[in-house]
Every structure is written in structure tokens, then in C-alpha cells.
Amino acid sequence: MAIINWATAKYEGLGKEGKGHVSTQSGALKDQPYGFNTRFDDQPGTNPEEQIAAAHASCFTMALSFALAEHGYKKGTLESKATITLVKDGEGFAITKSEIKLDAKVPGMSGPDFEKAAVEAKLNCPISKLLNCDVTLDITSFDGN
Secondary structure, three states: OOOOOOEEEEEEOOHHHOEEEEEEOOOOOOOEEEEHHHHHOOOOOEOHHHHHHHHHHHHHHHHHHHHHHHOOOOOOEEEEEEEEEEEEEOOEEEEEEEEEEEEEEOOOOOHHHHHHHHHHHHHHOHHHHHOOOEEEEEEEEEEOO
């Protein structure tokens, strides 16, 4: 079974003067503005890297949640922040890193068991598999009580 999702992007004008809008199937983004100014300046709107960061943070967090549930844990809180690094690469740009910072509380779980589950989730979430860059994980806090 395949799960299909989609998003649309429209860009009018070219280069720095162009303006775009992006929408997602769910409506979470609906005609959200994007363009040079939202990507490289501080203009309101979104950009592809922000959208990848949201996808990676949510995918990883859900993958870890399911892995912990499979190991018998019923309660916990996971909060992840994914930071995407975009750098100038020759004549263009490249995403070189996705850094996940994780704060977690899983009552009754040991730190080593949690770290193992988190690393496996990092390696196996579909967005981690999709990204062809350095994906790091920094567990900034964990509470097993």
C-alpha cells in the first residue's frame, strides 16, 4: 500500500523579483508566500528549508514515539527541533546538514535504552532516509523518572 501526499508551488516572475505561494494537501499551508525574500531575508512567509525542517522534526518524533510504544512504554513527552543548514555550493546551494535536538521524558526508561531507540529512529524515519546529508542527533535532555 502506498500513501500519497502532495503539495503545490506556484512562482510568478523570475529570480529575486519572483514571488511564490505553496499549499499542502492537508491545508496546513494554504497559499503561503515564499520567494527570495522569505528564504534569504526576514520577510514573512516560508521557504523550502523550513518545510524540510518541519517534515524531519515531525517524522523523527513520530518514529521515536512508535518505537517507544513498541517497547511497552505508554507515557512520555518528546519534543524535537530540526535545523536545516543551507550553504553556498559552487554556483548554487546545497543542504549539508539536518540537526535534530531532542528533549524527552519517558518515565521508567533508562538513558542507554532511550539513546538506542532515538538513534534507530533517526536512522529509520522516512525523512532521514530521504535526506542525502549529514543527519545528527543531540539529545538535549532526557528524564527517565
